[in-house]
Amino acid sequence: MGRLMKTTKDNNSLEHRIKDISGHSGCKVILIKQNNMLLVQKTSSDKNYNFRLKKQLKKQQMFVQTDKIKTPAIYDFGTYNDLFRFNMEFINGKTLAEYADKISKSEIIDYINCLSNSLILPPPQQII
Numbered sequence: 001m002g003r004l005m006k007t008t009k010d011n012n013s014l015e016h017r018i019k020d021i022s023g024h025s026g027c028k029v030i031l032i033k034q035n036n037m038l039l040v041q042k043t044s045s046d047k048n049y050n051f052r053l054k055k056q057l058k059k060q061q062m063f064v065q066t067d068k069i070k071t072p073a074i075y076d077f078g079t080y081n082d083l084f085r086f087n088m089e090f091i092n093g094k095t096l097a098e099y100a101d102k103i104s105k106s107e108i109i110d111y112i113n114c115l116s117n118s119l120i121l122p123p124p125q126q127i128i
Contacts, residue, residue, distance in 0.1 A: 027053060031090060039075060043085035050084040057086050069114050 018031040021040065028043040044053045063071040070091060077086035100108060 025053075025056070032087070034075075034087065038090040039087045040072065040090050041085060041087050043080075044083045047082050050079070053084050053086075060088070069111070 015032055015034045018033055018038070021029040021031055025042075026045050026049065028045060030041050030043075032039050032041050042053065044050045057074065057077060060071055061074055065071060070093075072089040072091055075087045075089065077084070079085070100111075103111075
């Protein structure tokens with residue numbers, strides 16, 4: 001598993017908490033600064049959620065980047081205090097939800113096609 005450092009406010013630490021970010025998954029999401037990089041750290045809300053967050057991490061790693069759609073790179077992952085968490089690239093931009101009401105229907109269809117073409121699907125016998 002990846003290497004994780006404890007989040008602290010100590011100026012000598014490699015990782016510093018910047019602020020909480022609201023998320024929709026039930027996980028704790030915070031913006032951190034680690035080695036002069038801004039990262040998003042996502043942590044399971046409890047031990048029972050670890051499996052689901054690990055599945056999300058695997059899906060995110062399988063997503064193919066396109067010129068229109070970018071998925072944050074994963075920098076490290078692991079377990080801290082029995083809770084699974086991972087650090088990913090911070091991308092400053094708009095979400096598709098924020099952008100969708102400002103674009104035409106044909107642009108929305110183009111984005112849907114980009115999304116579907118960027119998914120790497122497992123062989124049919126592995127789909128659950």
